[in-house]
Amino acid sequence: MNGLVRRFRGLPLRSRLALLVTVAVTFAVAASAVACWFVVRNVLVDSLDDALSEAKVAPAQVSERVGPDGQCQRTIITGDADNPDIFKETVQVVDSGSGHCVIIGKQSLDVTVEDRAVARSGSGYANHNATASNGDEYRVLTYPLDGRPGLAISLARPLSEVDDTLNNLVLVLALVAGIGVLGAGGAGLWVARTGLRPVDRLTAAVEHVARTEDLDLRIPVEGDDEIARLSESFNFMTASLASSRDLQQQLIADAGHELRTPLTSLRTNIELLARSEETGRAIPPDDRKALLASVTAQMTELAALIGDLQELSRPDAGDGGGKVQVVALHELTRAAIERARLRGPELTITAELAPWYVRAEPPALERAVVNILDNAVKFSPQHGTVEVTLDRGHLTVRDHGPGIPAEELPHVFDRFWRSPSARSLPGSGLGLSIVARTVQSCGGEVALRAADGGGTEASVRLPGAPMPPPEAPSAPEAFAQ
Known part of the structure; x- marks a missing residue:
């Protein structure tokens, strides 16, 4: 059995579908044929019972063949013009004991309990099958003999009348069933080919994409069935992959562009210093100090840019990133403000921080808050x-x-996007992208808008609670907003 299952699973899908359709139709046709045979048989047997009931032998005809002592006068008739319908039957007299005798016909019939019960009671009737002395099967109708208590008449006709018709019916059903099964096999193969044609197109499209990496391929969607949904899903997947590839290429191009500027400046400064050493022509101390300061600044900018790129390439929180834990946002913001004051000592930074606890990765969230404050410091007068x-x-x-x-405003969170007025200022254009990514990974929202009276206002909403939970790692429900 397991071998058959393995061989079946090894067949192509269309062959399996055609085979399943053929098997299903075969069972349906077989069941219908068997049911038809039984229905016709019952109808024919009922018709034979009706014929026996209509051909009952008159009591006078029987009485004159049965003597006072119960002995029968047997009559074998092969044909008679007076009453030809009677001579189709075999007539047998049955007593309430075990005696019986044939008065019309060639063969005696087996006497059953039903026959004796009718003779004993003198009422009712019995229909049943019986075997004749020569082995033939007969259909028997037994009814009481009027005027002769204890005797009954068994009127029988051969079941060959029914069997011949049923045999012919079996041949017809077998022929029809065979044609039906062959037609079902052909129809199943056609249905499998027709139904799997969209799957073939999808398979060809997938193979084409795998072979050529052409993500612009789209499959026509027809209808709204499962195949159409599968085609839509494939089109959506290729569109997403194409978008992801475009974003990746754009990220590489933007990163290369951003890296080129500090690297070019760094290379120029280092070449000047190297040429000074090679030629022996000393650079004035002030100029040398400015060159070294520029080299340091460019290296710092490169390090910051590489750090931003690493942050963007890191998996999202909860999907392989750092450890998520309960963070006191007010304390983290206060620490970020202290760092911002060091970068803008001439600025006044006011803070009104109410307690608020969130679930996040502390380093990532602190970096996001610092980036927001850095932007505010950078653009403040x-x-x-x-x-x-x-x-x-x-x-x-x-x-x-x-x-x-x-x-x-719609572009401020795009990677490497920088306002024309800010391109002369230090920065990689990745800070706000990191902010948006971090806030969204915490389930929050971030926005930038023009403030009333001038300036810019950054707004961040994070789900959390004003009090830390008793057991922070095991009570995330306390942070549902």
């Missing part, structure tokens, strides 16, 4: 003010700088 508030998970950072034009 000298001796300006940066206002930081945290209220029930809503962190806002507002500066009083030149602001961001409305047409540029």
Whole structure:
């Protein structure tokens, strides 16, 4: 059995479908044929019973052949014009004991319990099958003999009348069933080929993509069935892969562009220093100091850019990234503000921080908050003010700088995007991308908008709670907002 299953599974899908359709139709046809045979047989037997009931022998005809002592006068008749219908039957007299005698016909019939019961009771009737002395099967109708208590008449006709018709029916059903099974096999193969044609197109498309890496291929979608849904899913998958590939190529191109500028500057400065050493012409101390400061700044910018790229390439939180734990957002923001004050000592940074605890990766969330504050510090005027508030998970950072034009706001979270007015300032254009990625991984939202009265306001909403849970790692439900 297991071998048959393995061989069946080894067949092509269309062959399996055609075989299953053929087997299903074969069983259906066989069941229908068997049911038809039984129905016809019952109808024929009922018809034979009706014929026996209509051909009952008159009691007078029987009485004159049965003597007072119960002995029968047997009559063998091969044909008679007076009553030809009677001579189709075999007539047998049965008593309530074990005696019986044939009065019309050639063969005696086996006497059953039903026959004796009718003779004994003198009422009712019995229909049953019986075997004749020569082995033939007969259909028997037994009924009481009027005027002769204890005697009954068994009227019988051969079942060959039914069997011949049933045999012919078997031949017809077998022929029809055979034709039906062959037709079902052909129809199953046609249905399998027709039904799997969309799958063949999908298979060809997948093989084409695997062979050529052409992600622009789309499969026409027809209808709304499972195949259409599969085609839509394939088209969506290839579109997503194409978009991901484009984003990857764009990231590589943007990263190469961003790396080229500090590397070019760094190379130029180092070549100047090397040429000075080779030629023996000393660079003035002030110029040498400026060159070394520029080299240091370019190396710092490269390190920051590489760190930003590593952060963007790191898997999302909860999918293989750092450890997620309960973080006091107000304390983390306060630490980030202290770092921002070191980068803008001439600025005034005010803070109103209400307690708020969130589930996040502490380094990633701190970096996001620092990036937001760095932007505020970078674009604030000298001796300006940066206002930081945290209220029930809503962190806002507002500066009083030149602001961001409305047409540029949709692009501020794009990778490597930098406002034309900020391209002369240090930075990689990845800071806000990292902020958006980190906040979204924590289940929060981030937005940048123009502030009333000038400047820019960054808004971050993070789900959490004002109090830490009793057991922070095992009670994430306390942070449902």
